[in-house]
Amino acid sequence: MSDDAAATAVSAPVRALVFDAPGEPLDVLSLRELPPAAQPGPGEVLSPINPSDVNTVQGKYPLSPRLPGGVPGHEGVAEVVTVGEQVTGLSPGDWVIPMAPATGTWRTHGTFPAANWHRVPQEIGLAAAATILINPPTALAMLEIFVDLAHGDTVAQNGATSAVGEAVIQIAKARGIRTINLIRERADMEATVSRLKSLGADLVTTEARLVDDLKASGLPAPRLGLNCVGGSAAQAVTRILQDGGTLVTYGGMSMQPVTASTAAMIFKDISFRGFWLSGRWAKEQGREGRAAALDRIVGFYRAGQLEAPQVHPFPLGAWRDAFAALAAPHRGRKIVLDMRDEAQAGATAQ
Amino acid sequence: MSDDAAATAVSAPVRALVFDAPGEPLDVLSLRELPPAAQPGPGEVLSPINPSDVNTVQGKYPLSPRLPGGVPGHEGVAEVVTVGEQVTGLSPGDWVIPMAPATGTWRTHGTFPAANWHRVPQEIGLAAAATILINPPTALAMLEIFVDLAHGDTVAQNGATSAVGEAVIQIAKARGIRTINLIRERADMEATVSRLKSLGADLVTTEARLVDDLKASGLPAPRLGLNCVGGSAAQAVTRILQDGGTLVTYGGMSMQPVTASTAAMIFKDISFRGFWLSGRWAKEQGREGRAAALDRIVGFYRAGQLEAPQVHPFPLGAWRDAFAALAAPHRGRKIVLDMRDEAQAGATAQ
Numbered sequence A, B: 001m002s003d004d005a006a007a008t009a010v011s012a013p014v015r016a017l018v019f020d021a022p023g024e025p026l027d028v029l030s031l032r033e034l035p036p037a038a039q040p041g042p043g044e045v046l047s048p049i050n051p052s053d054v055n056t057v058q059g060k061y062p063l064s065p066r067l068p069g070g071v072p073g074h075e076g077v078a079e080v081v082t083v084g085e086q087v088t089g090l091s092p093g094d095w096v097i098p099m100a101p102a103t104g105t106w107r108t109h110g111t112f113p114a115a116n117w118h119r120v121p122q123e124i125g126l127a128a129a130a131t132i133l134i135n136p137p138t139a140l141a142m143l144e145i146f147v148d149l150a151h152g153d154t155v156a157q158n159g160a161t162s163a164v165g166e167a168v169i170q171i172a173k174a175r176g177i178r179t180i181n182l183i184r185e186r187a188d189m190e191a192t193v194s195r196l197k198s199l200g201a202d203l204v205t206t207e208a209r210l211v212d213d214l215k216a217s218g219l220p221a222p223r224l225g226l227n228c229v230g231g232s233a234a235q236a237v238t239r240i241l242q243d244g245g246t247l248v249t250y251g252g253m254s255m256q257p258v259t260a261s262t263a264a265m266i267f268k269d270i271s272f273r274g275f276w277l278s279g280r281w282a283k284e285q286g287r288e289g290r291a292a293a294l295d296r297i298v299g300f301y302r303a304g305q306l307e308a309p310q311v312h313p314f315p316l317g318a319w320r321d322a323f324a325a326l327a328a329p330h331r332g333r334k335i336v337l338d339m340r341d342e343a344q345a346g347a348t349a350q
Helices: A003-008 A051-058 A126-130 A135-145 A163-174 A189-199 A210-217 A231-240 A262-267 A277-302 A316-326 A340-349 B003-008 B051-058 B126-130 B135-145 B163-174 B189-199 B210-217 B231-240 B262-266 B277-302 B316-326 B340-349
Strands: A014-018 A030-034 A042-048 A077-080 A095-098 A117-120 A154-157 A178-182 A203-205 A224-227 A246-249 A258-260 A271-274 A311-315 A334-338 B014-018 B030-034 B042-048 B077-080 B095-098 B117-120 B154-157 B178-182 B203-205 B224-227 B246-249 B258-260 B271-274 B311-315 B334-338
Touching (some): A042 A311, A135 A224, A135 A277, A154 A163, A154 A231, A163 A277, A178 A231, A203 A210, A246 B262, A258 A262, A262 B271, B042 B126, B042 B311, B077 B117, B135 B277, B154 B163, B163 B178, B178 B210, B203 B210, B210 B231, B231 B246, B258 B262, B316 B340
Parallel strands (some): A154 A178, A154 A224, A311 A334, B154 B178, B224 B246, B246 B271
Antiparallel strands (some): A042 A334, A258 B258, B014 B030, B042 B077
8 A cells, every 4th residue: 555545545345234225124125335434534443233233224214324325323433533623532442332323333444523432441341332322321310310219219111121211220239229120031030120220220120010019119109110011010000109200211122002091191190201312312412412422421321320231242243143142032232343463454455 | 936946046957968988970860858957157059969979978088078978069069058257258159169178068058167168159150150160170280291392382181071071172273282182082073173163262173093193283293181081092192192292190080090102202202290279289289279260260250251051950859860961971060969949848837
């Protein structure tokens, strides 16, 4: 490679997961080689596969990269390779997370405006950095914007083993708020209960046992309920809410909607709300508020109040295996794409 | 009757609808003669039979008179017969409406603290006075407390021919807010549409035609939806709400709950709330705020901005016929109990 060429194309060819039209990920995604990044910015390190990423590929998510040739991936951590002359505040080697919508993180390298990225300290570790953008701020925001919770109040949630669920347990614990956690019946029940309790959960139970276990626990009825499941698991949480309580839905794993009972709304003054980090919250917070929330999450990590989720990394080239692993129930780990081997492969190919 | 006796018992024997234990109204209610009111306060004139009254007798409403021997009836207009020496601001002949919970208005006379009553001017007429307590303030409050509506905004509602629905149309019209009104398919479709339009409705349509008719109307999507039906009629209203809109449920005529779609809550930021005039609203308003709302309703009547509902009066003695009339569909009139003949009957019997 001549010095002249190096001035405009310093990365290896970029390898990325790309789709041209919406569909099931295994049908429409392919791993392609894209032109080298000109004046490359960040190279990706780890990028989680979130449900919202899958929905993006399916065409069921309101944010999408431009098609054809779109690269999915809303989240991930990247390492800055080089920066333009005008760029201050970012240096090669820094870890950064994407702040623009639908960045397309399932790729080895890319060139982006510096303003699209937010620096995170490497001391929090790769797994935390890769997964900090969406799940922990979702937990933090839901605990703060719907109900003015006081020390000692309780929050109930279903899907407690989800990444958001585990962040809710830990952030609530750090703030002196107690959590009532619904999980599904499963083979490794004891281990799951024990893990959630080690994170700070006050009560871990199932739909069938919830009312009895809550009574026996002596915990007050919750003022806030969080729902990522729907159907009967949403009704179970609604049923134990205090009068005037709020059920916030942020996911629909069961594909069943929430049944909002007329009597619950009228006589118990229960509100049913929704939360989407990329929706009204992001608009109201602006770039600065979003960055501030991320810095608060970094603070929880630094204080040892938040544990990084367990991740199960797959090399980008093994993306089909990653999607297969997504389908396994109760996996207890976040599936992430690891770009490092592919970046190396690209460099070698060059 | 001697003068001595008149000092403590000046009314005829009181006749009232009474129940001893919850059940279906026709099974458990009976018209009984109660002792004459001592130092009688108001005598009832007209008392509507509201769904909440029926639910009270069924034991399905959170407010109930003490049982056994409870007299139902939350609403109605009474005429002051005589007042105690300390009472100021009320005089014999005044029309008053009950401000205490579960007053038990299905009776000819009663003795009550003066503070439990609020005076209404006779110029608004008997039908308006008898029905002012619950439906119009419900409409007014729902239009004001959930969404900050501006001139030209639209509100959508189902059950538009209900007493609340008609009040919503008229109060919205008076405030420059436009209404999209869902009604059920019925035989007298044209007459119903024409009546609601004469009250100020901007669009009157059915579930099946709603989306097309709204588009053709050029009206903006509503920010507030009002639901007293549930089921598909609630979904129809939810579907046309703007992003960030609110669906307020104040009744459940279809006995079907509201389906709160996960996508509507998350991606469209739709909130599902409930409203109960005797719940948080009454608590937050206090006696003064409630009286002020009633006086505002009186103002709408005086300004000719609100029409009194059509009423179908039944003598108290014909209460079984009144309940039978309640069951007739699309009746378009409020069923009210008329105490005047019974009061007369009691007086004659005496």
